[in-house]
Amino acid sequence: ELKVEQNPLFLSMQEEKNYTIYCNYSTTSDRLYWYRQDPGKSLESLFVLLSNGAVKQEGRLMASLDTKARLSTLHITAAVHDLSATYFCAVDRSGGSNYKLTFGKGTLLTVNP
Amino acid sequence: DVKVTQSSRYLVKRTGEKVFLECVQDMDHENMFWYRQDPGLGLRLIYFSYDVKMKEKGDIPEGYSVSREKKERFSLILESASTNQTSMYLCASKGAGLSYEQYFGPGTRLTVT
Numbered sequence: 001e002l003k004v005e006q007n008p009l010f011l012s013m014q015e016e017k018n019y020t021i022y023c024n025y026s027t028t029s030d031r032l033y034w035y036r037q038d039p040g041k042s043l044e045s046l047f048v049l050l051s052n053g054a055v056k057q058e059g060r061l062m063a064s065l066d067t068k069a070r071l072s073t074l075h076i077t078a079a080v081h082d083l084s085a086t087y088f089c090a091v092d093r094s095g096g097s098n099y100k101l102t103f104g105k106g107t108l109l110t111v112n113p
Numbered sequence: 114d115v116k117v118t119q120s121s122r123y124l125v126k127r128t129g130e131k132v133f134l135e136c137v138q139d140m141d142h143e144n145m146f147w148y149r150q151d152p153g154l155g156l157r158l159i160y161f162s163y164d165v166k167m168k169e170k171g172d173i174p175e176g177y178s179v180s181r182e183k184k185e186r187f188s189l190i191l192e193s194a195s196t197n198q199t200s201m202y203l204c205a206s207k208g209a210g211l212s213y214e215q216y217f218g219p220g221t222r223l224t225v226t
Contacts, residue, residue: 033214035217041220042217042218042220043156043217045214048214088156101156101215103155103156105154105155
């Protein structure tokens with residue numbers, strides 16, 4: 001059974017600081033997704049990482065994937081209040097039935113002035 | 114832009130009622146999914162469909178069934194609603210191929226009393 005663990009689950013940051021959210025998963029996969037969810041809203045796709053060593057950046061967020069370590073990171077640079085949200089990573093199970101995603105429990109990020 | 118819509122944002126039903134949640138996507142996607150989201154548990158896959166009339170169980174299918182009679186529409190059915198099915202239900206769709214992320218609808222918050 002694929003397990004996806006995010007940490008931390010709660011993150012309170014000061015504006016302008018940097019931090020990293022980690023996503024570890026338990027079985028082989030080379031497809032990983034990051035989503036953002038604002039309170040009361042649905043999930044918005046942030047990044048799609050499809051191979052080992054993939055790195056993608058959008059604004060103050062950068063995501064990377066190390067399939068050998070079964071680890072993805074979401075790095076936040078110089079945080080601003082608008083980044084406050086819950087961030088989920090999701091792993092696409094390889095082999096057999098593709099397209100099924102297993103989600104982490106989410107990281108609730110609060111950026112304080 | 115991909116649009117995934119769900120029939121209701123909020124629903125209140127009584128124990129034992131039959132409940133239909135409907136999801137429609139407008140991008141001709143082959144794959145559609147139903148998840149439930151609960152605090153502390155993240156998103157869990159209930160069912161998914163990879164083609165019209167085709168379905169596959171997800172991780173927590175017990176107490177649910179689905180129907181996909183047309184490509185754009187995917188219905189989740191609670192045959193006899195129970196209080197432990199009170200949750201946020203999210204529908205998603207995905208195009209063919211490996212590079213496409215899942216696009217989520219706005220969610221239906223179901224309360225079973």
